[in-house]
Each structure stands twice: as structure tokens, then as C-alpha cells.
Amino acid sequence: MVGREYGRVYAWDRVNAPMIRHWCEIMGIDNPLYTNPEFARQQGYADVVAPPGMLQVWGMGGLDQENFPEGSSTENNFEVLKVIEPHGYPAVVAVNSDLYFDRQIVAGERLYFTSRLDSVSEEKTTPLGTGFFVTVLMTYFSQQDAGDEEVGRQLFRVFKFKPAQRPQEKPAAKPAEAKAMKRPLPGVSDDTRFFWEGCEAGKLLIQRCTDCQTLRHPPAPVCIKCHSFDWDSIEASGKGQLYSFVVMHYPEVPPFDYPNPIGLIELDEGVRLIAGLVGADPATLEIGQRVQVEFHRFDDQQNLPQFRVVAA
Structure with a gap:
């Protein structure tokens, strides 16, 4: 099946400014080339430009992944997974995606992609299990009156595998050496020493440029706004x-407790930092919840800022 090609899958919509704006807001990108038509025209484009990283977005089916516009191919470009599965490889996980861009894509263009099964590896064994790496190449085109033009490619790789067998029950007791393990100490440099010294004193200190008053975290030697070296x-x-937040489940690394919720905290002062969340049921965490810092001492050697969810 390697080398088999699959037909066109059309984008639901033309490249358009609202989708570009939403994507930039979510990704935290502020570039007038993507959101300001006048600026984009000054750079020689007919309209705003789509961020290159959006290439895959235009060809997505939506919440129903197989819901594509009329005229699109109904073939499954990963049909080889169904061939492998009956032989004892039930699980699948996405591994990586590589994107390649030929040129900028401008609002108003209509895209589609075609696919080719690029490769199926020999059987491999990984910590997840034993199986096959399957790679599909999608080539993206822009429909043009003078002839469709290739604008980019995407290599998408998945692992079709038989899960590794793991013990059903945890050991009754953790090894003594695991219990004795201490939290790793943070790396301290001339740029960050003030922050950790503040933690020892129970203070959450944020670096500030003394020239333009811009706050920044993580600490850095140069102001990100005016490039001054002076700060307090x-x-x-x-x-x-x-x-935002994640909940770490596996692998369990001593001496941390699991599940281990970790938050990206946006302070009222406007900067963000990463810290553990204490007293939180991971199932009840929601983006936007109010939090308050607490300092907790670990192993008699470090005082760390952690955050607790509080009433709005």
C-alpha cells in the first residue's frame, strides 16, 4: 500500500480574516501582517496573510473529523491502520507532524489537499508497545484560474501498536530510596537569584525594567520592550x-504526588508564571478560576510559590 495516493479533500471555507484572527488570539500572536489588511497591502499582498502554522487548519473537517465539503474524496488516507489492526495491534497514537511551506497564503484563496501513504516502518518496540510507524504525506494546493499551485506539505506520523503489558496493581510500598528522594533544586543564575531569594522570604518578586516600567517573567538580563539592561x-x-493548566499522570517521578496539577498563572500584574496547584481536585479545575499564591517549604531546602484556587 505504500505509495498509494488519495484524492482531493477541499477546505470548507476560503482563507478568511475571522479564522486567522481567532487562531492568532488563541496562539498569542500579534503580527499586523495577519490581522491588518492595510499593513498587508503595504507589504505587497492583496489582503491579510494566514500564519504558516495554520496550513493544516484549512483542511480540517471540524468536530466530525470525516465531515468534508461536497466533492471531497471519501477515501481514508490512513486505511492501512485498519489492515494492521486485526493482526493484534489495536492502539494508535499520533507521533509527530512536520510542516513545509512554499509561500504565504492570502485571504480569499481556496485550498485543498491530496494524500499519499509515504511509509510503513518495520515492526518497532517502544515504551508504549510494539507496532508500526505509519507516515502519510499531505500536499496542499491553492485553486487558481491559471492552474492550481502547490503551497505546502505536511508529513503526519502515527504509531499503530500493541500496548505494552503493565502491572495491574501498584506495589504495596514504594522503595525506600524513592521515599528519600528530594525535589530537584532550581537552577539559580545572576538573573534569577532575586526571585528565589524572594521566595525564601515569602515574597513573589517580579522583574521590572526601570526605564519603561515593563514587567517580565521569567527574569531576563534585557528588557523585552525597550532593551534596557537596568531593572529592579x-x-x-x-x-x-x-x-491554562495540565495534570501530570504518568510517568510517576518521585517525590511528586500524582495526579499532579500544574498551572500557568496570569498574575493581576499582567505576567504569567508556571507553578504547582495545591488543594485542587483536577476534575474541578477550570481556566479563568481565581488563584492565590502560597509558599510551601520542601525538604528544608527550598521555599516554592504554589497556587490555590479561591472564590471568585
């Missing part, structure tokens, strides 16, 4: 909101 610090209120 302010003590933050420790109040903020949960901008």
Missing part, C-alpha cells in the same frame, strides 16, 4: 487567574 523588582500581590 516589585512584590506581586500573588493574586491572579488560571490561564
